[in-house]
Structures are given as structure tokens and as C-alpha cells.
Amino acid sequence: MVKSRASRGILLTSNLPQLQNLIKRDPEGYKEEFLTQYNHYLSLLKLQQVSSVTSTSTNSTTDKSNELFGDLITFISQVAQCYPVETKELPLQLKGLLLGAEGGQTVKGDLRRTVVKNLVMLRNKEIIDSIELLQILLPLLPQVPSALRGVIRHTILTDIKTSNQKTKNHRLNRVVQSLLFGMVESGMGAEVVGDKGKGKGKEKGGEAMWAVMMVKELWKKGVWNDAKTVSIVALAAFHPNTKVQSAALHFFLGSDNEDAEDTDSDEEDIREARRGVKKMEHRMEVGKSGRKKEKMLAQMKRETNKKRAKHAAGLGHTPNFPALELLHDPQTFGEKLYDNLHKHDKIYSLDHKILIMQLLSRVMGTHKLCVLGFYSYIIKYLTYHQLQVTLILVSLAQSVHELTPPDVLTPVIRKLAQEFVHPGVGAEVIAAGLNAIREVCRRQPWCMEEDLLSDLIEYRKSKDKGVVTASRGLLQLFREVNPGMLKKRERGKAASMGLIGSQVLAYGHSKDAAEGIEGLELLEEHFAQMRKEANGGEFDDNSDVEMGVDEDDEQGWENWDVNSESGSESSGWEDVSSGEEDLEISDSDDEEDRKRDRKEKKLKKKGKAVVKNEDEEDSDSEDEKDDGDEDVDMDDDAKSTVSAATTAVSQDTKKLSLLAQQKILTPADFALLNELRLKAAKSLAESGGGSGAKRKLAALEASKRHVDADESERFLTEAEILGPRKKVKATWEERMELVQKGREGREKFGSLKGKKKKETPSSSTNREKARNKPIMMALHSNKVMQKKKASLRDKQIKLRAAIDKQKKLKH
CATH class of the missing domain: 1.25.10 (Leucine-rich Repeat Variant)
Structure with missing residues (x-):
């Protein structure tokens, strides 16, 4: 133990x-x-x-x-x-x-x-x-x-x-x-x-x-999404190490695929996986197929699909809008970016400088910043033979907004016209230059000169499709924003009619505040139709009141601003009362007035006379009683004048919707409103609404695509600068994909002689195929031609071999 x-x-x-x-x-x-x-x-x-x-x-x-x-x-x-x-x-x-x-x-x-x-x-x-x-x-x-x-x-x-x-x-x-x-x-x-250059190892x-x-990982997973997280990366955007700086710039630009080598290696892995699947499928068709091979093939297909899905998820990243909007003091951030770009212009490579340009332009466009030195800096890169000039043009257009001074942009527009838009360059270069000018002028129309504009829109007579589209886009833009810069014959019908009595906003002026939600009456009509269907196709007198939309309330609120202005002139809240009596406003009085108005309207509809209250009759003066007939006539004239003025006002101004006053619209309501607006625009365009209706429909469809794509097209892309071009030759993968799509829903191509017409399905042998071959093809076949050209010695060897074979078969 x-x-x-x-x-x-x-x-x-x-x-x-x-x-x-x-x-x-x-x-x-x-x-x-x-x-x-x-x-x-x-x-x-x-x-x-x-x-x-x-x-x-x-x-x-x-x-x-x-x-x-x-x-x-x-x-x-x-x-x-x-x-x-x-x-x-x-x-x-x-x-x-x-x-x-x-x-x-x-x-x-x-x-x-x-x-x-x-x-x-x-x-x-x-x-x-x-x-x-x-x-x-x-x-x-x-x-x-x-x-x-x-x-x-x-x-x-x-x-x-x-x-x-x-x-x-x-x-x-x-x-x-x-x-x-x-x-x-x-x-x-x-x-x-x-x-x-040299010295990379010293970083x-x-x-x-x-x-x-x-x-970046925590932001991507949604764990951190506050301003302090953004400030860490904003500090790293000015780090002396260009790799750290590049990673921070890519964070704000929303692109994680920074290394092209990694992307290329992923694509090569996907190709190798596809080839392996094809080889396995071929082996199973030619040789024996068992459960083990089927399991291996299924596993290879699953792994290939995972790689393809992962690669597709890594492409097409959207810009990181919340990060740009959470920047602390964006003006200082933009100025420091420009100082860093200008100071180290000879040290940074072109790719790195373009990254800084892209981020600076997006910050300027998002926060409406004015970094005026950026436009004088970017002019030297505006040449058609410059590498990655499309990205530079995108950065230029994104940096412009309505508060950018036109005097700073005018030299830029001249430079673009001189370098890109002239007969000495190709059609793609001209289209890119016109598209870039259009995007800049879309954001700040006052930077364009009238003489230059007339020269640019003449390119709409070109033979190239891209150039014609770009020039027409520039012409259509100025028809909408400032038709006064165009000649009379170039303004178009809609612009010429709209120019009368309308003034283009000057630099620094903004449009009037919105008077309501556009298309809200469509949503109100939709709800009314739903109530009608719920009531069996008939309207109820009290249905509108129960649903929160009352016609009497609508008429009572229609001219509230006109009634308020018709009183005595006043400069403030203190002069509302007449000074003789104090106003007593209570909710009970308002309810009684509304009930009385509803009752009077119902009596008018039934043809009954409305009896005035005794208090209102006693309040009339004795002089008015003596001249009653004349006063009645004068009251009728005044009433008709007021009604006519009211009708004119109601036609000129948008009627206030009770739906917005009595109901808080939910995101589902706004989604339904967008669908109704799109449907109304389609019906208007199909019924002959003209080019204006078609443009409105295109704008609504574009906005719908932007919302569905999670605002992936909020900023410009290279495709918008390049414009429509001739179709590029498809790659091998794209052609094979089209071939596979064409084969969907049909049987496999080939002869059915040995597959369906026999008791046991099998393919025909080469000997059977040789018997059915046309005689003219058989005479020129390789086998026959070799016999004709064979020497005497070769014929003896073949004959001796045939005799020996026959002797063996007999024994």
C-alpha cells in the first residue's frame, strides 16, 4: 500500500x-x-x-x-x-x-x-x-x-x-x-x-x-460606427508611411481591394477551380463513375461556388458615406489633404496622388467645402494623354458644388475644352471632355461662357454616337438650368416657353423652401380608393372624417393665410388684437366653430336655408338695416370677387394636403408614394406627355435604382465620364456564359441514333460511321490516301500481316 x-x-x-x-x-x-x-x-x-x-x-x-x-x-x-x-x-x-x-x-x-x-x-x-x-x-x-x-x-x-x-x-x-x-x-x-523611387525600406x-x-474590420462588421472611430482613420490619412496613408484613404473611399495582385490571384484560383470541376465531369462521363467520384465532384462544386461568391462580394464596394459625414471639422481636414498633396507632389506616385484627389473631392462635394487651390493644382493633370485621366476628371467634377466660385472654374472649363474637345483627338477623348464639362456645369452652371457653350453644342452633329450623346446632354442641361445662354433656335420648345417670366438664380442664391411633399395627392387618392373598395364601392359621408381626411376641414384651412393678411397691417405679434377687446382662444371654441361649419354645409347640400344666429343679427348697425338691399348687392359682389381671387390663388399655389397634417407618414408610406409617382410618370409618358414627362420618368427610375443599390451611385464613376461606347469584345468567360445560357432548356446536342433508337442506349462505332460516309469524302480520307501512296514494301508487309492473322484465326 x-x-x-x-x-x-x-x-x-x-x-x-x-x-x-x-x-x-x-x-x-x-x-x-x-x-x-x-x-x-x-x-x-x-x-x-x-x-x-x-x-x-x-x-x-x-x-x-x-x-x-x-x-x-x-x-x-x-x-x-x-x-x-x-x-x-x-x-x-x-x-x-x-x-x-x-x-x-x-x-x-x-x-x-x-x-x-x-x-x-x-x-x-x-x-x-x-x-x-x-x-x-x-x-x-x-x-x-x-x-x-x-x-x-x-x-x-x-x-x-x-x-x-x-x-x-x-x-x-x-x-x-x-x-x-x-x-x-x-x-x-x-x-x-x-x-x-528609392528609400521604401526606410518606412x-x-x-x-x-x-x-x-x-476597418470593426467598422465593416458594424461594431464601431461613431465619430471617434472615424477620427482615428482621419489621423492616419496624414501618416508619413504611404502604406498607412493609403489604407486610411481606401477606408473613406469604401474600397477594400487595395492590392490588384490579391484580386488577380483570387480570379486565377477561381479559374483553376472551374478547370478542376470540368476535368472531373469529363472523367465521370468517359470512365466509370461511382459514389466516391460523385461526392468529390459535389465538394469541388461547393468550394468553387464559395470562392465565386466571396470574390463577387469583394468587388464593387460603395463609398463610405457615413464615415465622410462623421468627419470632425471637414474644412480643416480638406485643407490638410490639399497641403499634403501639394507639398509632397514630387514624392508621391501618381496612383497615390489620385487617391488623395478622390478623397478630397468627395469631402468637398459632401460638405460643400471651398479649397480653391485644388483647381489650380489639378489643371496640370488635365491632358488627354495623362495616365488615369478619367479618375482625375471624376475627382474634378465631384469637388464642384453650387457654392464653388465660378471664377475659379472658368479656367478649368477652358483647359478641358482646349485639351479634350478639338478635331485633333479621337472621338472617345472628345466624349470624355464633353461629359466632364457637363458634370461640372451641372453643379455650377455659371462657370460656362456663352461663346464656348455655342462651340461645344455644335458637336451634336458629329458622326460618333458618344460625342453626339455628350453634346446633346450638355445642350439639354443648359435648356433646363440657364436657357438664356443658348441661341433662340437652340432653346427648344419647353425652354422657350419657360424662359418667359422666369429668372435664373444667381450665384449664391438658393431656391425657395419646399411647400409640401411632391406627389402626396397621389397617396391621398390611393387611400380614398382603398376606403371606397372597403365600403363596397360607395362613399360614406362620414368616412372621410373617420379616416382623418375631412373635406370641411380642408376648406376651412384652404385660405387661412389670405384671411390672416386681410386684417389690419401689423408688424408683430403684439398688434394681432384690435385693442378694444381681448381675444379669448380655446379649444372648445374651435370645436364649436368646426361643428357649426359642418352643419351649415350639410344644410346647404340638402337645399335648406341657413338661419343666422340672433347674436349675429343684433350686432348689425341701424344704418345697415336701412340700406339692406344695396348692402346685399355689394356683399354679393364682394363675395364673387373674393371667390375669384381665392380660385386664382388655389390654382397658383399647391393645395395643402390634410394627409400630411393629420397623419405621420411612415417609411412604408414613402415607399408607396415613390411607387405611385413612378406609376403616374409612366402613364403620363405613355399618353404623350412629351420630353419633359420622359425626363421626369428617367429621373424617378434613376433615383429608385440609387435607393435600391444603397446609394452606390451617389458619386460619379468613370463610366459616366466616358459615356456610351462601342461594345467591347467579350472575354472567353463571357462568351462561354452566353453559350451556356443558350443551351438552357434543351436536350444535349448530338445524334440520337445510338441513344434512343436502340433497346440498350449506346453510341455508334467508328466502323458504322465509316460505312455511312459519302463516297466522295471517303475517297479523300486519310486512310484511302495512305493506301494509294503506300510503297510496294509497305504493301507486302501489310499483306503478310493479314495472311498471318487469318491463319491464326483458322487454328
Whole structure:
């Protein structure tokens, strides 16, 4: 018995997993064994700190001690919840091993991975909180190799996402955002090297790069969406490291596919997967097919579909509108962007400068900023032979808005016309120049000169479709915004009629405030039709009142502004009353007046006379009673005059809808309103409403597409600058896709002789095909021609072989 106990103790000291299991079952019974192992761990910890400073031990000894030390760390972390007092210093000790403490060096290799995993385990057991864990893991990102970095990155993202899943963990978010802000700010004082020429290896900014990547991931997952998150990336947009700066610019531009090599590699992987599927399908058709091959083929198809879906999800990213709108002090941000672009013009590459131009133009267009130096800077890039000139033209057009001074844009328009619109360049160049001029003038029409405009619209007589479309678009734009700049014969019918009595808004002037919701009467009619169908096709007198739309209330509110202005002249709220009597306004009086108005209208409809109240009859003066007939005539004339004026006012101004006064419109109501407006515009265009109705229909359809695409076309694209072009030759994948679409819904192409006309389906042999071949084709076949050209020796060899074959068959 004593021998078994001794052997059991030796086994427990050497077998840590078994001791760990026993401690979890009975912590108090095995406390001495735990303390023994814990003391061993402390001694190895001190040796590790000493060895990291001196570095005199051999590699074999170090590997063995690190392996034992890692096992002890895992053991202590697994049972730390059983002895919280003894292991209270464990997190600080592990932190010192990873980040270094008291001048000591950090651990490397597998031991570092073990320490990280045990720290995550302590967080899962709630021995440490998320803040302590992330304060340790975040600084490790730029220091560890790629394999361990992926584990740390996934751990950080998962922890933050889990902490903010139910409610926002503001304390954790503030701490992590402060850490990321510090990581970005740490390298802001370095020298700008640039991304072209020599000296790329001197750039330093690993911490800032990983901070931006973490922010982008959390923003993409929807965990962080506040202004402080945007401020971290806004600071990184001015980092000396061009890679960090490029990552921040791509965040605001909404594009994650920054490396073209990664995109190309993904497409190549998809092609390879498709080829593998095709090979497997061919093998199954030619050779034997079994369950194993079918399972392999199904697995390959699933993996190919996943790759295709993932690649498609990564393309066509939309601009990050909320990030642009959450910028703090966008004017200062835009000016700093321009200063950075202008100052380091010779250091940055063209691709990087175009990225800065794109972000600056979007910030200027979104917040209506005026960075006037940008237009003088961009002029030198406005040449048709400039690389990526379409992106530069897009940036130019996006930066313009209605508050941009026209004097600054006029030289830009002249430069575009001189470089892009002349007979010495191709048709695509002219179309791009006209489209760029149109987009600039759409946002600020006063930058165009009358003589230049007349020259540009003459290109609508060109033979190229793209040039004609671009020139007509420019002509149509000025027919709408400022037809006075066009000649009389070029204004068109609608513009000539609308020009009379109308004035174009000058620079700095804005349109009048909206008087209501456009098309709301369509929604009101739709609700009225629904009530009619609900009542069996008949209207009820009280149905409108019950549904919240009362005709009497509508007439009572129709001329409220005219009645208020018909009284005595007043300059403020104090002169409303006449001064003789105090006004007493109460809700009960209003209700009584409305009820009386409804009752009087119903009596008028039935043909009954309306009897005035005795109080109103007593209030008339004695002089008015004597000249009653004349006063009646005068009252009738006045009434007719007022009614005529009221009719004119009601025709000129839009009638106020009771639906907007009595009902709060929901998003579903607005969606229904958009559908009704689109339907009404279609019916008007089909019934001969003219070009104006067609343009309105096109605008409504375009707005519907923008909303459905989550505002993916809020900013300009290269396609809008290039305009319509000739159809480009399709790639091999596109042609094969069209071929597959044409084969849908039909049987496989081929002869049915050996497949359906036999009892056992099979294909015909080559000998059968040779028998049915036409004689003229058989005479010129390769087999016959070889016989004719064969030498005597070849004929002897073939004849001898045939004789030998016949002899063998006989025997």
C-alpha cells in the first residue's frame, strides 16, 4: 500500500494533465501538489528572466526548459480559478513575458504562442477582463509572425464584437480606441519617404497599419460606427508611411481591394477551380463513375461556388458615406489633404496622388467645402494623354458644388475644352471632355461662357454616337438650368416657353423652401380608393372624417393665410388684437366653430336655408338695416370677387394636403408614394406627355435604382465620364456564359441514333460511321490516301500481316 501511494505521488508530479483533472474535482485535497508545481513554475520564471538577459544557455537546454515551462504555464492557467489567491499575480507575469518587464526581453517561438493562448483562456474564465487582455494583445500585432498574428487578430475582433453584441460597451470601446489612436500617433513625427523611387525600406509604421486595419474590420462588421472611430482613420490619412496613408484613404473611399495582385490571384484560383470541376465531369462521363467520384465532384462544386461568391462580394464596394459625414471639422481636414498633396507632389506616385484627389473631392462635394487651390493644382493633370485621366476628371467634377466660385472654374472649363474637345483627338477623348464639362456645369452652371457653350453644342452633329450623346446632354442641361445662354433656335420648345417670366438664380442664391411633399395627392387618392373598395364601392359621408381626411376641414384651412393678411397691417405679434377687446382662444371654441361649419354645409347640400344666429343679427348697425338691399348687392359682389381671387390663388399655389397634417407618414408610406409617382410618370409618358414627362420618368427610375443599390451611385464613376461606347469584345468567360445560357432548356446536342433508337442506349462505332460516309469524302480520307501512296514494301508487309492473322484465326 505504501509503495502504491509513493508511485501515485510520482505519477502525479510527472503527469500534469491527470493532476489538473484531480485538482478540478477536489481543490483542497490536492493543494500541496499544486503548490509544488507552482513553486517549480516560479523558479523557471526567474530562470527565464535571467536567461533572457544573459543569453548564455545552449539551445538544447533552452528548448527543454521552454517546453517544461510552457507545460507548467498551461497547468497553472487551467486550475487558476481553483486557487485565486495564490495565482493573483499570474496575469502580470504572463504580460511581462510577452511585453517585457524590468528590462527583460520577451519570449519567442512556441513559448510565446503558449502564453497568448493561456491569456485568452484566462479571459474566457473571466479571471481577467477584456480591457486587460486587449492592452496586452494589441501591441503584439506588429511584433509576432503571421501565424500567431492571425490568432491574435481573430481574438481581438471576436472579443470586441462579443462585448458590444447586446449593448455598447462604452468603457471597453474608449480604452481600445485610445490604444489604437496612440498606435497611429506614435509614428506621426517621422519623415515622409514616399512610395516611388528609392528609400521604401526606410518606412516605419507597422503599429499604425495594424491599427487602421483593426478599425476597418470593426467598422465593416458594424461594431464601431461613431465619430471617434472615424477620427482615428482621419489621423492616419496624414501618416508619413504611404502604406498607412493609403489604407486610411481606401477606408473613406469604401474600397477594400487595395492590392490588384490579391484580386488577380483570387480570379486565377477561381479559374483553376472551374478547370478542376470540368476535368472531373469529363472523367465521370468517359470512365466509370461511382459514389466516391460523385461526392468529390459535389465538394469541388461547393468550394468553387464559395470562392465565386466571396470574390463577387469583394468587388464593387460603395463609398463610405457615413464615415465622410462623421468627419470632425471637414474644412480643416480638406485643407490638410490639399497641403499634403501639394507639398509632397514630387514624392508621391501618381496612383497615390489620385487617391488623395478622390478623397478630397468627395469631402468637398459632401460638405460643400471651398479649397480653391485644388483647381489650380489639378489643371496640370488635365491632358488627354495623362495616365488615369478619367479618375482625375471624376475627382474634378465631384469637388464642384453650387457654392464653388465660378471664377475659379472658368479656367478649368477652358483647359478641358482646349485639351479634350478639338478635331485633333479621337472621338472617345472628345466624349470624355464633353461629359466632364457637363458634370461640372451641372453643379455650377455659371462657370460656362456663352461663346464656348455655342462651340461645344455644335458637336451634336458629329458622326460618333458618344460625342453626339455628350453634346446633346450638355445642350439639354443648359435648356433646363440657364436657357438664356443658348441661341433662340437652340432653346427648344419647353425652354422657350419657360424662359418667359422666369429668372435664373444667381450665384449664391438658393431656391425657395419646399411647400409640401411632391406627389402626396397621389397617396391621398390611393387611400380614398382603398376606403371606397372597403365600403363596397360607395362613399360614406362620414368616412372621410373617420379616416382623418375631412373635406370641411380642408376648406376651412384652404385660405387661412389670405384671411390672416386681410386684417389690419401689423408688424408683430403684439398688434394681432384690435385693442378694444381681448381675444379669448380655446379649444372648445374651435370645436364649436368646426361643428357649426359642418352643419351649415350639410344644410346647404340638402337645399335648406341657413338661419343666422340672433347674436349675429343684433350686432348689425341701424344704418345697415336701412340700406339692406344695396348692402346685399355689394356683399354679393364682394363675395364673387373674393371667390375669384381665392380660385386664382388655389390654382397658383399647391393645395395643402390634410394627409400630411393629420397623419405621420411612415417609411412604408414613402415607399408607396415613390411607387405611385413612378406609376403616374409612366402613364403620363405613355399618353404623350412629351420630353419633359420622359425626363421626369428617367429621373424617378434613376433615383429608385440609387435607393435600391444603397446609394452606390451617389458619386460619379468613370463610366459616366466616358459615356456610351462601342461594345467591347467579350472575354472567353463571357462568351462561354452566353453559350451556356443558350443551351438552357434543351436536350444535349448530338445524334440520337445510338441513344434512343436502340433497346440498350449506346453510341455508334467508328466502323458504322465509316460505312455511312459519302463516297466522295471517303475517297479523300486519310486512310484511302495512305493506301494509294503506300510503297510496294509497305504493301507486302501489310499483306503478310493479314495472311498471318487469318491463319491464326483458322487454328
